[in-house]
Amino acid sequence: xxxxxxxxxxxxxxxxxxxxxxxxxxxxxxxxxxxxxxxxxxxxxxxxxxxxxxxxxxxxxxxxxxxxxxxxxxxxxxxxxxxxxxxxxxxxxxxxxxxxxxxxxxxxxxxxxxxxxxxxxxxxxxxxxxxxxxxxxxxxxxxxxxxxxxxxxxxxxxxxxxxxxxxxxxxxxxxxxx
Numbered sequence: 001x002x003x004x005x006x007x008x009x010x011x012x013x014x015x016x017x018x019x020x021x022x023x024x025x026x027x028x029x030x031x032x033x034x035x036x037x038x039x040x041x042x043x044x045x046x047x048x049x050x051x052x053x054x055x056x057x058x059x060x061x062x063x064x065x066x067x068x069x070x071x072x073x074x075x076x077x078x079x080x081x082x083x084x085x086x087x088x089x090x091x092x093x094x095x096x097x098x099x100x101x102x103x104x105x106x107x108x109x110x111x112x113x114x115x116x117x118x119x120x121x122x123x124x125x126x127x128x129x130x131x132x133x134x135x136x137x138x139x140x141x142x143x144x145x146x147x148x149x150x151x152x153x154x155x156x157x158x159x160x161x162x163x164x165x166x167x168x169x170x171x172x173x174x175x176x177x178x
Contacts, residue, residue: 006069006104007040009162014046022048023059027084029129029147053086060097068094070153072105072161079155079170080117081105085148091157100159107163107176117152125149 013019022041027033034050041048051059059065068090072081081087081103094101114120127145131137155170165176 006071007037009069009102009104010041010046011044014044020047021063022046023063023065024048024050025053025056025086025090026050027086028053029125032084056090057093060093060099065097065099067100067102067159069102069104072103072109073150074114074120075103075105075110075161075173076114076116076120076155077110077112077174078116079158079161079173080120081153081155081158081161082117082120082122082150083153085151088151088153088157091153095157101157102160102162103153103158104162107165110163110173110176112177117154120150120152122151123149 010019010022014022024037024041025033027037038048038050040046070083070087070090072083072087074082083103091101093099111120125147127143127147130145130147131139131141131143155173158170160167160169161173163176168176
């Protein structure tokens, strides 16, 4: 990962001696957090703990968390962001716990044709991802499933957007292109 990612910022904080502990989420359903992020953090000797996605609120109660860093697949001009499902939940938790919530993304993820998050199309994933494990059903075959790949985090829940061109508030995303 490059420095335009949340992991890039974590690397820099570690390099500068400003990171005590990173908390990585597993990132279901593909487990990018446990498969990729944990591997990178271990390889670079960055102190971290891996938790299940649904443990984020408990982690905020039990750890001193200074900031939350997430990525973004797409950013609208008003600062709303689309990212892996669960990002919106983290932003709500961070606001409740008064923890700054930062989106780290390259400016190439800012879509100047999209005014707000309502205009971002959300991909639906196959139901099998939720009702099977190792090709065996864990729920009845006919179980109705809602399985979006992404969710929208409103700009009003985001403390700042960090890019290679600088940092801004969600309201100032347009200024990155002036």
